[in-house]
Amino acid sequence: MTARVAVVGGGLAGITAALRCADAGYAVRLFESRPWLGGLTHSFPRGDLWIDNGQHVFLRCCDRYLALLDRLGMRDAVRLQPRLDIPVSGAGRVGRLRRLPLPAPLHLSWALLRYPWLSQGARLRFVRAALALRAVDTADPRTDTISFGDWLRAHGQHRDAVDSLWDLVGIATLNARADDVSLALAATVFQIGLLTDSGAADIGWSRIPLRQLHGEAGHAALTAAGVTVIHEKVTAVRRAEAGWSVRTGASTYAADAVVSAVPPAAAQALLPADAVDLPANWVAALGSSPIVNIHVIYDRRVMDEPLRAGVGTVVQWVFDRTGASGLRTEASPRSAVALPAGAQYLAVSVSAADAFVDRPVAQLRREFLPALEQLLPAARTAQVVDFFVTRERHATFRPAPGSARLRPPAATALPGLALAGAWTDTGWPATMEGAVRSGESAAAEVISHLAGIRPRAGAAERTGMPGPRTRISEVIR
Numbered sequence: 001m002t003a004r005v006a007v008v009g010g011g012l013a014g015i016t017a018a019l020r021c022a023d024a025g026y027a028v029r030l031f032e033s034r035p036w037l038g039g040l041t042h043s044f045p046r047g048d049l050w051i052d053n054g055q056h057v058f059l060r061c062c063d064r065y066l067a068l069l070d071r072l073g074m075r076d077a078v079r080l081q082p083r084l085d086i087p088v089s090g091a092g093r094v095g096r097l098r099r100l101p102l103p104a105p106l107h108l109s110w111a112l113l114r115y116p117w118l119s120q121g122a123r124l125r126f127v128r129a130a131l132a133l134r135a136v137d138t139a140d141p142r143t144d145t146i147s148f149g150d151w152l153r154a155h156g157q158h159r160d161a162v163d164s165l166w167d168l169v170g171i172a173t174l175n176a177r178a179d180d181v182s183l184a185l186a187a188t189v190f191q192i193g194l195l196t197d198s199g200a201a202d203i204g205w206s207r208i209p210l211r212q213l214h215g216e217a218g219h220a221a222l223t224a225a226g227v228t229v230i231h232e233k234v235t236a237v238r239r240a241e242a243g244w245s246v247r248t249g250a251s252t253y254a255a256d257a258v259v260s261a262v263p264p265a266a267a268q269a270l271l272p273a274d275a276v277d278l279p280a281n282w283v284a285a286l287g288s289s290p291i292v293n294i295h296v297i298y299d300r301r302v303m304d305e306p307l308r309a310g311v312g313t314v315v316q317w318v319f320d321r322t323g324a325s326g327l328r329t330e331a332s333p334r335s336a337v338a339l340p341a342g343a344q345y346l347a348v349s350v351s352a353a354d355a356f357v358d359r360p361v362a363q364l365r366r367e368f369l370p371a372l373e374q375l376l377p378a379a380r381t382a383q384v385v386d387f388f389v390t391r392e393r394h395a396t397f398r399p400a401p402g403s404a405r406l407r408p409p410a411a412t413a414l415p416g417l418a419l420a421g422a423w424t425d426t427g428w429p430a431t432m433e434g435a436v437r438s439g440e441s442a443a444a445e446v447i448s449h450l451a452g453i454r455p456r457a458g459a460a461e462r463t464g465m466p467g468p469r470t471r472i473s474e475v476i477r
């Protein structure tokens with residue numbers, strides 16, 4: 001009999017886990033409550049455009065995410081900078097974080113020497129702190145109890161260095177300011193991204209809407225791999241006489257193993273209470289952190305680069321979304337808004353957005369348009385054709401000191417049940433890379449649990465595991 005695996009949640013973690021289990025030869029059902037796949041990476045139509053719920057970027061070091069893109073046949077749909085290059089502006093100054101073809105950390109030395117927000121002394125102190133951060137033991141449980149902000153102050157980092165450099169990178173990757181971040185997570189990000197391999201932090205982004213990149217391509221790959229995608233909300237996952245039962249509003253499905261790939265609150269609601277060995281209030285204690293995106297369409301080009309970071313401004317990062325959204329640069333008669341030829345669509349990504357997430361659109365407009373004009377002089381004479389806001393209240397967990405003990409591993413106390421999701425114990429912050437890694441770990445758990453039950457024929461070529469072709473797809477009503 002072919003073992004049956006149920007994967008609950010169709011974000012990047014669930015897609016990854018389902019593909020892995022299907023490739024290993026198991027009969028996989030993936031349950032997703034929404035009508036699309038891709039989870040927190042999705043897009044919605046607005047006139048002629050596809051709007052991403054929020055700008056997503058990845059780094060060259062995100063090797064598991066890149067492997068997923070390969071599996072989905074989507075590698076050509078992303079752009080990866082050949083060399084890290086971040087134009088930075090703010091407070092009347094302009095800088096550039098561009099790497100040299102030198103080994104890390106020397107690759108950033110030239111950029112640092114010319115970085116206009118740091119005095120000569122601050123540059124030296126920055127280098128000393130960066131070298132000390134390289135030596136931080138991220139595996140030591142005590143490291144997770146220390147605030148990154150406290151650690152930076154203890155290593156001579158003043159407000160200017162924190163605002164213009166540490167937080168510039170940290171807010172975007174960790175979705176929190178240094179004072180609110182665990183040293184273990186911050187050190188992981190900086191060690192992997194900036195201090196070890198010179199190419200690791202080259203930035204990548206999608207050239208097409210996320211819905212196509214992950215959701216539609218994910219659906220196609222899952223279907224091709226034999227996964228049954230069921231768009232139903234799972235209401236409970238329970239132990240059954242032999243294996244597990246997965247209940248939805250309409251049906252109960254039998255499974256030999258389950259991967260839960262839903263957000264923390266959903267996992268707590270769905271799974272048996274003894275699945276994770278965590279304090280009762282773990283979901284609230286882990287918490288969540290919002291990301292807000294401010295979308296502005298100008299009637300002309302106001303920014304020449306694909307992205308720009310801001311210092312001392314509400315505009316943390318701004319991205320040119322014109323190509324990726326499908327905005328046509330010629331006249332666009334079908335659009336909800338009249339888009340003039342040569343229009344440009346920018347998205348401002350605001351992470352750790354607690355202060356902004358509840359502000360009315362009109363107020364955000366009053367704050368962000370002048371800030372964009374400060375950063376992008378061409379915006380001062382351009383007309384705003386459209387302005388709207390997307391808010392993700394639970395974009396990531398809060399990577400606060402002490403959060404590591406609230407992130408469970410893939411293996412649970414219950415045989416045959418594994419956890420996935422960017423919030424689980426991946427060692428990474430809540431990112432696409434973390435989600436994919438979690439899906440891989442959960443699939444490995446399930447596959448090892450099912451080792452005694454043979455996968456279906458054909459899997460042998462993909463996984464090295466032998467097995468006859470049998471397919472069970474019963475639905476218990």
Ligand SMILES: Cc1cc2nc3c(=O)[nH]c(=O)nc-3n(C[C@H](O)[C@H](O)[C@H](O)COP(=O)(O)OP(=O)(O)OC[C@H]3O[C@@H](n4cnc5c(N)ncnc54)[C@H](O)[C@@H]3O)c2cc1C
Binds near residue numbers: 053055270291
């Ligand atoms: C605005 C924004 C910007 C971001 N920017 C970046 C970035 O630049 N770089 C980066 O790497 N990461 C970024 N992230 C984080 C990244 O998107 C997430 O870490 C990742 O997508 C999480 O994937 P996941 O599969 O773990 O969870 P999710 O994407 O949350 O997937 C969980 C899925 O489970 C489904 N589900 C929930 N309950 C049920 C149920 N009962 N039954 C069935 N299905 C259910 C949900 O509908 C969802 O599809 C950003 C996130 C946001 C919101």
